[in-house]
Amino acid sequence: MRTKTALIHGGKTTDPLTGAVTPPIYQTSTYKQDGIGNLREGYEYSRSANPTRTALETLIADIEGGVQGFAFGSGMAAISTVLMLLKSGDHVIVGSDVYGGTYRVFNRVFQSRGLEATFVDTSDEAAVRDALQANTKMIYVETPTNPLLNVTDIRAMRQIADEADVLLVVDNTFMTPYFQNPIDLGADYVLHSATKYLGGHSDVVAGLVVARTEEQGEALAFLQNSVGAVLGPQDSFLVVRGIKTLAVRMEEIESNARALVEFLQSNESVSRVLHPSVSSEEAKRIHLSQARGFGGMIAFDVGSAEAAEMMVAKTKYFTLAESLGAVESLISVPARMTHASIPAERRAELGITDGLVRISVGLEDIDDLIEDLAQALTAIEQVKQ
Numbered sequence: 001m002r003t004k005t006a007l008i009h010g011g012k013t014t015d016p017l018t019g020a021v022t023p024p025i026y027q028t029s030t031y032k033q034d035g036i037g038n039l040r041e042g043y044e045y046s047r048s049a050n051p052t053r054t055a056l057e058t059l060i061a062d063i064e065g066g067v068q069g070f071a072f073g074s075g076m077a078a079i080s081t082v083l084m085l086l087k088s089g090d091h092v093i094v095g096s097d098v099y100g101g102t103y104r105v106f107n108r109v110f111q112s113r114g115l116e117a118t119f120v121d122t123s124d125e126a127a128v129r130d131a132l133q134a135n136t137k138m139i140y141v142e143t144p145t146n147p148l149l150n151v152t153d154i155r156a157m158r159q160i161a162d163e164a165d166v167l168l169v170v171d172n173t174f175m176t177p178y179f180q181n182p183i184d185l186g187a188d189y190v191l192h193s194a195t196k197y198l199g200g201h202s203d204v205v206a207g208l209v210v211a212r213t214e215e216q217g218e219a220l221a222f223l224q225n226s227v228g229a230v231l232g233p234q235d236s237f238l239v240v241r242g243i244k245t246l247a248v249r250m251e252e253i254e255s256n257a258r259a260l261v262e263f264l265q266s267n268e269s270v271s272r273v274l275h276p277s278v279s280s281e282e283a284k285r286i287h288l289s290q291a292r293g294f295g296g297m298i299a300f301d302v303g304s305a306e307a308a309e310m311m312v313a314k315t316k317y318f319t320l321a322e323s324l325g326a327v328e329s330l331i332s333v334p335a336r337m338t339h340a341s342i343p344a345e346r347r348a349e350l351g352i353t354d355g356l357v358r359i360s361v362g363l364e365d366i367d368d369l370i371e372d373l374a375q376a377l378t379a380i381e382q383v384k385q
Ligand SMILES: *Cc1c(COP(=O)(O)O)cnc(C)c1O
Pocket: 074, 075, 076, 077, 099, 101, 102, 142, 146, 171, 173, 174, 192, 193, 194, 195, 196, 205, 206, 207
C-alpha cells in the first residue's frame, strides 16, 4: 500500500461490528465481560484500549511503518511518556533547538527527577558523538527543527545510536509521515504532536507515538496504560478524519510554501529566510535523502522586535496564534511566544532573534497570502522612514 492509499485504508478504521466506514465514536469507559476476564475483542477499560483510539493507533502505525501506535492527550503527553522509558541517572542527548515545550519538560520536569540531558546541535555528528556518556540511553531529535529549520541526518543518528547501544527518538511533527518516515531511517520511536498537521484543522490537541519493534511497543504500552495520558474517543475520531486528507493538504501547503519563500527572498525588508528548500547545499542534500518534501514552516527576520510585532499586527490572513499545521495560515514571533520559555541568552546563542517571524503556511489562495505579507512588510518600511 502506498502512502496516499495508507492514509485512507491503513489501520483498523472500518468498524468490525457494523461495517461503518468511519470509525464510530465509542464514548464508553468500560465494557461488559461475558464472565470474569472473558472480554469481547479484548476491550476491558478505556484507559487500556478504546476502539476509536485503536482505529487511530493502528492507522498511525501503518503509515509510519512501525509495529504499534499509541495516542495521547497531547504531543507533550506523548513525549513525557516516551521519556518515562528512562530512569533516574540516565542521560539523553537532545537537539539544541527542539520545540520550546520539549526543552521545558526536559529542563524543568525530568532533569529535576534525576534524568540528565545534554543539548547539542544534532546536525553536527561529531558534537553528538562527543556528548555520549557511559549512562547515555537515548538520542532525541527533531528534523527539521523549529523555528530554525536545521536538518539532522537521521541515518547518521541511527549509526551513532547503534554504536552506543541507545534508543533513537524522532519528533516527526514538522514533516509528517507523508513526507518523512523516521522508522524506515532507523528511529526506534517516532512521535508527533497530532495537534498540528495530522489533525490539521486547529480543532484538537493530541499526540502520537509509533514503536519500531514489538519489544519497544510493549514497553510503551505498559507506560501508556500505567501513566494514563490517553486520547479520548472524540479526539481520536477527529485525528483519524484529519489524517485522511493529509496528502492533499501537504501537497498544497508545499506548493504555497515554495511561492512564499521565493517572495520573501526577493523582499528587501527581509534579512534571512529559513526553510529547508533554501538551506545550505549540505543540509538540503541530507534533507532530500530522507524526506519527500520541504514542508510548510518558514521563518524570516524582519530586523527587530518592533518590526516583528508590527508584522503580526498587520497581516489579516495570517492569524496571530501559536501552533502550526492547520488549514489556516498562522503567524508568530517565536522569541515572545513558542520559545519564550527558553532563556534570552540561550535564544540568542541559537539564533532565535527578536525579529524572527515564523509562519505556518495554510491552504488559502497563494495570491492572497503573498499580498498579505507584502502589505505588512510595506507598512514596516513606512514606519522605519
Ligand atoms: C506542538 C509541538 C509539540 C507539542 O505538542 P502538543 O500537542 O502541543 O502538546 C511537540 N513537538 C513539536 C515539534 C511541536 O510542534
